[in-house]
Amino acid sequence: MTQPTIKIALVGAGMFGGDVHLRAYADLQRFGIAGQLARVGLDKFSRDLAPVKFELVAVATRSEKSAKRAAEEFLRITSYASRAYFGDEPWHDILRDFPDLDVLAVATPDHLHTQPILAALAKGVHVLTEKPMCLTTAEADQIIEAARAKNRIVAVDMHKRYDPDHLRIRDDIQKRIGAPLYGTAFLEEPLEVSTSTFKWVESSDPFSYVGPHWTDLIYSYYRAKPVSLTAVGQKKRLVRDGINAYDAVQVRVDFDNGMSINFHNNWITPPDFEGPVNQGHEIVGADGKVESDQQYRGFRWWNKGGGSRTSNNHFTRDVLRADGTRAYVGYGVDSLTVGLVAVCRVKFAGETRDAVAHLYPTAEEARITCAIVDAAARVRDLNFKYLAEGKGATVTARFGKDGITICDPNRANEGADKVFQCIYDKAI
Numbered sequence: 001m002t003q004p005t006i007k008i009a010l011v012g013a014g015m016f017g018g019d020v021h022l023r024a025y026a027d028l029q030r031f032g033i034a035g036q037l038a039r040v041g042l043d044k045f046s047r048d049l050a051p052v053k054f055e056l057v058a059v060a061t062r063s064e065k066s067a068k069r070a071a072e073e074f075l076r077i078t079s080y081a082s083r084a085y086f087g088d089e090p091w092h093d094i095l096r097d098f099p100d101l102d103v104l105a106v107a108t109p110d111h112l113h114t115q116p117i118l119a120a121l122a123k124g125v126h127v128l129t130e131k132p133m134c135l136t137t138a139e140a141d142q143i144i145e146a147a148r149a150k151n152r153i154v155a156v157d158m159h160k161r162y163d164p165d166h167l168r169i170r171d172d173i174q175k176r177i178g179a180p181l182y183g184t185a186f187l188e189e190p191l192e193v194s195t196s197t198f199k200w201v202e203s204s205d206p207f208s209y210v211g212p213h214w215t216d217l218i219y220s221y222y223r224a225k226p227v228s229l230t231a232v233g234q235k236k237r238l239v240r241d242g243i244n245a246y247d248a249v250q251v252r253v254d255f256d257n258g259m260s261i262n263f264h265n266n267w268i269t270p271p272d273f274e275g276p277v278n279q280g281h282e283i284v285g286a287d288g289k290v291e292s293d294q295q296y297r298g299f300r301w302w303n304k305g306g307g308s309r310t311s312n313n314h315f316t317r318d319v320l321r322a323d324g325t326r327a328y329v330g331y332g333v334d335s336l337t338v339g340l341v342a343v344c345r346v347k348f349a350g351e352t353r354d355a356v357a358h359l360y361p362t363a364e365e366a367r368i369t370c371a372i373v374d375a376a377a378r379v380r381d382l383n384f385k386y387l388a389e390g391k392g393a394t395v396t397a398r399f400g401k402d403g404i405t406i407c408d409p410n411r412a413n414e415g416a417d418k419v420f421q422c423i424y425d426k427a428i
């Protein structure tokens, strides 16, 4: 009898795909998924899924050199030779060469998710994508429609949901603190990503890049939808290096449950900072407050020449095995695991995507974040322009049954249709 198998191809193997995805798939390739399941409350599937074999059949990047490097790294860890692909749209070659592919994992730059996702769905291939699923609400609709038409999973890598502290907040503490009033969520990335690692900073911004972690987390707690937002951004540091991108973006979103959350993101933290990123959130409720510092968790060391450092061992950590290799566990892997469980349930148990939707962060849920990212980018650009003209930051966006409307009081003398511009006309 042939062994049940899930064939995966990874597009994008840079800082994140080449590290977190690649290592997660290497462990799956060697030992399967059963050992990961109790971490995400899905151990009832452990026996069923223990025999499933996972194969990373292909890895693709933009350049031949990086594709080969990723395939070689995978070979080194697993002794399994994945095929290396490269180019502008290497997913087409993969989908052609592997007609029995089960999952396309997408870890390309933020603005390059939609194309491989739609190409995979068109061929009936499930998708595991990095956040943000896409940058516009209209693209999110296209993805959802294609996934529904083909009964395929689009799982979005929203790992903050699986941070043990956040699970505790979702399942327990948010009920203790009462109705949420307001909160702040911040994620500050190192200067290195915007000035050296990413070649695509000018096609994204700090909020589109890392804000989705928090908008999704807040959604996972309260299932509340946005009703309005305002956004501003600054360009002072990266322009010094000739990069025309926002240093930082701040977005305030008001939700239909009455709460108001501020999201603060940047990618200009100097290298002297003690941790890889600075991040955390806090929520004030009618009957209490929760604070969660995701960066400094009480673990810190310093040594001569090394400065004072912290580390978040919850995200991913290496666990030494007796054979000298290292298992890779943490909430960074958990969010990939849940999507793959959903794929296995559809493939091996014949379940529909609706029946497994509760198992993983879905495209429908990601659409809420895409709508926020989409509107925030437009509001931020208008406010940036008006601030430079000395007119303040008065532009906002409204969400509702009639879609998304940009409200720009600076255009009052042009008529109401210019003040209220509909950028999306379906209910959010």
Ligand SMILES: NC(=O)c1ccc[n+]([C@@H]2O[C@H](COP(=O)([O-])OP(=O)(O)OC[C@H]3O[C@@H](n4cnc5c(N)ncnc54)[C@H](O)[C@@H]3O)[C@@H](O)[C@H]2O)c1
Pocket: 011, 012, 013, 014, 015, 016, 017, 018, 060, 061, 062, 063, 066, 087, 088, 089, 090, 107, 108, 109, 110, 111, 112, 130, 131, 132, 157, 159, 197, 198, 199, 209
């Ligand atoms: N979940 C998380 O915590 C997390 C963390 C970092 C990045 N990300 C997301 O992962 C994605 C990738 O980020 P990164 O940090 O790895 O970026 P990166 O710039 O380090 O890597 C991008 C990768 O995509 C490849 N690529 C670029 N254009 C391509 C094309 N046309 N076809 C195929 N491959 C192409 C590059 O060769 C590279 O391998 C982004 O969407 C980012 O937001 C998520």
